[in-house]
Amino acid sequence: MSFASKSPWVIHYDASSCNGCDIEVLATLCPGFDAERFGVINTGNPKHADIFLVTGSVNERNIKVIQEIYDQMLEPKVVVACGICACSGGIFHDCYNVLGGVDKAIPVDVYAPGCAIRPETIIDAVVEAVGVLEEKARAMKEKEQGE
């Protein structure tokens, strides 16, 4: 990908993360790593967001919240699982209240492991997610033209 066709807006939700990945997601958007220079903006509104950053694993209580946020996001949308807990459950995979990674609740496009995830990995994952987003947008457009 040589350039991004749009500024990806992200929404972040802490599923059942230990905060380690959450603060790294915020730190990525702040000076130091400054993902905002790529046009990445953190929004609180699912309807404004293109990329859904989920940290932490899925449990009985938050699975509905994750699905609700995902449903409220408009197409095309990309889900990034941030941190090893979001990918597979990580160190907590055998806890009684952990169902597993985010892919148990919603389809995940990009997996970004790490405990805690490093800001460089998040930037990498978001760049990859922008590629997936463009791919999905193109597929949608082709489908519309085909009809």
Next chain:
Amino acid sequence: MGKATVIPFGPQHPVLPEPLHLDLVVEDEKVIEAIPQIGFVHRGLEKLVETRDYNQFIYVAERICGICAFGHSLGYAETVESLMGVEVPERAEYLRGIWHELSRIHSHILWLGLAADAFGFESLFMHCWRLRERVLSIFEATTGGRVIFSVVKVGGVTRDISADQFAEIKMTLEGIKDEYRQIVNTFMKDTSVKNRTVGVGYLSTEAALNASMVGPFARASNVPYDVRSLGRGAYGKLSDFQPIVDTQGDCYARVKVRANEVLQSIDIIEELIAGIPTGDISVPVKGSPAAGAQASNVVEQPRGECYYFARGNGTKYLDRMRMRTPTSQNLAGMVKALEGCELSDVNMIILTIDPCISCTER
């Protein structure tokens, strides 16, 4: 008076990095009751103690919370050490103290940033987090991790800090001080900030004591309780330690207490670095906790007193490990402070208790 309406707040909310759900019962713009609901982050990690031995569990304990990660690994290690009668070398105690105070600095600056974000002062938020990056670079240089360090083990610490690194830490902290004072100046003097904090979410000393509040939240309501003044570990070697308190009991006082605690922590680190003895950084730990042996411990986390309890069963697995974290104490006070406030002040009041939901629910 209007009709009572219930407004849901969270679990996904722009001001909250963590999921906490509140049902706000409002009449017009006044909150008359706040009903918290928790459970979104519950993993059940206390039960993992049955399948991870006491050396492995330290990595789980560290991941109770990513902000107070060091504090939790320290609290757990100290509990198991007193369970097994292990004496930690003096240098390890000093190193633990230094890392613990550094995490307090990073946690409080992080919080100041989030508080600025809560009242919509985004540039101040960015400035705080920019400063915090410099503390994180100390962690990265000395432990290898930015938020999760894994340097504490039962019987000491796994890494030493060299004299060169100490000099660098001192230089970084000196460099932070000036910029930090400017940021605090904005928090304390700026009219737009004061409009959002002065007199908001008042809690009296009696109410704070009745709700058993801990940490900076209680100290802002003039409760001079700080576990560090018990003088355990490296804190016993400090020449003087006085908890920072304030009498106002509002959001402004809570900002002030935390802001001053950062400077206090910098002084503590400088004193510890000056007095650190040479020697081993850990002792070998063999055997397992005796059956029925019990130990408890308190640690002053950035958010307040955290209580640990452990019971052995004769094997290398513990029988029970229990933590009582500061936020679970402070939630009661938060609900009290929310009663009667304006709807627009809700996010500020929630933020000023510095909620750490993943600590609370584990």
